[in-house]
Amino acid sequence: MLIAVLAGSLVLLGYFLPALQPVQNMLLRWCIILVGVASFLGVFGLISVHADRIRRREKGTPYSFLLFISLAAVFFFTLVLGPNHPVAHAVFNAVILPTEGTLMALLAVTLIYAAIRLLRRRADLMSIVFLCTVVLVLIGSATLPFGELPLIGTVLQPWLTQVLALGGARGILIGVALGTLTTGLRVLMTIDRPYGGS
Amino acid sequence: MTGLLWIAASLVLLLILALWNRRSPRTYRDLPALARLKRELGYSVEAGTRLHIGLGHANLISSGAGSSLASLAMLRQLSERTSVGDLPPVASSGEASLALLSQDTLKSGYDAAGAPELFEPTTGRLVGLSPLGYAAGLMPLFQVEPVSTLILSGRFGAEAGLIVDSAERAHATVLGASDDLAAQSVLFASSHEPLIGEELFAASAYLGGSPSHTASLTVQDVMRWFVILVLLGGAAARLMGVI
Numbered sequence: 477m478l479i480a481v482l483a484g485s486l487v488l489l490g491y492f493l494p495a496l497q498p499v500q501n502m503l504l505r506w507c508i509i510l511v512g513v514a515s516f517l518g519v520f521g522l523i524s525v526h527a528d529r530i531r532r533r534e535k536g537t538p539y540s541f542l543l544f545i546s547l548a549a550v551f552f553f554t555l556v557l558g559p560n561h562p563v564a565h566a567v568f569n570a571v572i573l574p575t576e577g578t579l580m581a582l583l584a585v586t587l588i589y590a591a592i593r594l595l596r597r598r599a600d601l602m603s604i605v606f607l608c609t610v611v612l613v614l615i616g617s618a619t620l621p622f623g624e625l626p627l628i629g630t631v632l633q634p635w636l637t638q639v640l641a642l643g644g645a646r647g648i649l650i651g652v653a654l655g656t657l658t659t660g661l662r663v664l665m666t667i668d669r670p671y672g673g674s
Numbered sequence: 675m676t677g678l679l680w681i682a683a684s685l686v687l688l689l690i691l692a693l694w695n696r697r698s699p700r701t702y703r704d705l706p707a708l709a710r711l712k713r714e715l716g717y718s719v720e721a722g723t724r725l726h727i728g729l730g731h732a733n734l735i736s737s738g739a740g741s742s743l744a745s746l747a748m749l750r751q752l753s754e755r756t757s758v759g760d761l762p763p764v765a766s767s768g769e770a771s772l773a774l775l776s777q778d779t780l781k782s783g784y785d786a787a788g789a790p791e792l793f794e795p796t797t798g799r800l801v802g803l804s805p806l807g808y809a810a811g812l813m814p815l816f817q818v819e820p821v822s823t824l825i826l827s828g829r830f831g832a833e834a835g836l837i838v839d840s841a842e843r844a845h846a847t848v849l850g851a852s853d854d855l856a857a858q859s860v861l862f863a864s865s866h867e868p869l870i871g872e873e874l875f876a877a878s879a880y881l882g883g884s885p886s887h888t889a890s891l892t893v894q895d896v897m898r899w900f901v902i903l904v905l906l907g908g909a910a911a912r913l914m915g916v917i
Binding site for chain 2: 580590591651657
């Protein structure tokens with residue numbers, strides 16, 4: 477607990493007192509190393525979860541086997557051949573990138589479907605305003621064969637995005653920043669102890 | 675140095691209000707998402723179904739650390755309340771250090787509930803190391819495990835839409851909160867009950883946190899009013915040509 481409070485306070489004060497900046501930099505470098513070690517431990521946790529699933533013969537066991545095979549293959553190739561070898565590049569370019577691209581494409585469909593179902597889930601004023609804003613901004617920014625729509629594309633859409641949305645976003649971000657500040661203070665005061673305290 | 679003064683003022687205010695709140699308990703404004711969360715907690719324990727808490731993918735040395743720490747404080751309350759259920763709550767993360775902290779937090783919840791022997795380290799899981807990797811790791815989980823309620827709380831991007839869609843296909847109730855603006859708009863449209871903006875940071879106080887958690891909400895309110903007054907005062911001074 478003492479280490480956590482001391483490290484947190486020194487990093488915080490390092491932003492304001494130049495004399496403490498070397499200490500702050502050193503602590504942040506240590507933190508980066510610890511995050512790397514945590515990633516290694518996290519992978520072992522992932523293996524443990526899937527090994528447990530295979531042992532209990534739960535639903536989805538073939539996917540757990542697939543995860544083990546993929547994990548071992550990628551680990552072996554990048555460790556033995558190095559991260560810059562064409563095989564390692566092929567894994568990223570031919571498997572991971574297309575999969576992420578597919579998920580992003582799927583996201584567009586999912587969001588349209590969610591917007592359609594919004595009124596069935598919460599039929600209130602805010603939902604109606606939300607949907608109307610989405611439709612107006614989409615119409616205002618869409619490319620049309622006959623050019624921009626006179627009022628929506630030139631006045632309404634810029635006003636919605638650059639005045640209302642931007643002002644709202646700043647308000648939300650200020651609220652989030654204040655929440656972050658008080659949460660950080662709670663951790664520094666050991667009221668919240670996510671590192672193993674009660 | 676203004677920043678340091680701001681932090682010092684918040685700290686002093688937090689200390690004073692925490693002491694004050696011990697004497698006079700405060701009432702909260704109604705937040706439908708957190709009221710529903712309380713109901714879902716009771717249902718989860720009674721029906722023997724699982725609560726899944728998605729903590730997002732924020733690194734603890736990134737700008738999303740605040741939302742991750744607030745989510746861990748909420749996880750602490752949730753684990754204490756639901757640890758005696760048939761299926762223990764599961765916390766998933768898209769960042770390794772957050773996964774380790776979630777294990778520690780779950781364990782302290784079990785300890786506080788007087789059931790440390792029920793804690794399983796695999797209930798605090800790392801499911802992916804990138805935002806989309808995290809979503810891809812979480813999506814099939816709802817078809818395998820009987821999740822009744824999914825709580826997304828922390829740093830997410832637009833990929834939260836994919837997670838919510840998968841959870842809804844498994845008939846799970848979804849409550850969503852994020853500090854990211856894109857995720858907030860996605861969660862507003864797709865989740866059953868969204869928490870907007872700083873409401874994410876109020877969850878631990880609403881779920882029965884200490885007087886200090888309540889005090890931190892009051893500090894946020896006081897500071898927010900101060901910011902509003904400064905903004906209005908600055909705009910008025912600018913209009914009058916003073917600054």
